[in-house]
Amino acid sequence: MKIFAFSCSPRKQHGVTDSLLNIFLESAEAAGAEVTKHYLTDLNINGCKGCFSCWWGTPGKCIHSDDMDWIIPAILDTDILVYATPVYHDNIIHYLQRLRERTLPLALPEFIVNKGETTHPGRYSRKRKQVIIATAGFPESSAFEVTERLFQGATHIHLPSSVMIEHGKELPIIQGFIQDVKTAARKLAMGEDIDESLGSRLKLVYPPEVKEIIIKQHNEMSAKYTPSG
Secondary structure (H helix, E strand, O other): OEEEEEEOOOOHHHOHHHHHHHHHHHHHHHOOOEEEEEEHHHOOOOOOOOOOHHHHOOOOOOOOOOOHHHHHHHHHOOOEEEEEEEEEOOEEOHHHHHHHHOOHHHEOOOOEEEOOEEEOOEOOOOOOEEEEEEEEOOOOHHHHHHHHHHOOOOEEEEEOOOOHHHHOOOOHHHHHHHHHHHHHHHHHHOOOOOOHHHHHHOEOOOOHHHHHHHHHHHHHHHHHHOOOO
């Protein structure tokens, strides 16, 4: 099983997004998967110009010549595509948005209706699974509405108040979440599907008492860095 992953946070190995991605990838690799990981900020990816040459001029090929020249073939050759993104200001990181836009050559220009929604069919027949690992500062699950909308049909892993992976790692709810992430990685690496029960646990939801602690600790920390006067 081939896994092709992008760590999209500009903080790279210093951020919790990358830490959570590594937990997933290490478990998948231990289960036999062939894992490739790239830091998206290290790659040269030009923005989409909206010219649609990849549809009607040079079908399947973008006018830009950059790292997407090898990324597109790598995506086509993978079994599982993994994106790890922080949610900043209610949106995915702009590096990932640019990458998503440049995958337009993977779609055909025709309209089709799928489950009541108008979409484009894929240019290539091979299907691959997608995993979205998303972290956020807010403690509510609503922070991930944007990733749910953009990556429909993917396996979603949501970590709200992402600092808890470090500062709250002794809490049973965090330990259980990490174990579920590892279980999901192993299952996918072995070609298994994620059942509904596990899928729901991958979207961490804090009980009110934990959320209250998170908010209190955040505000105390913030006060230390807020200039007085």
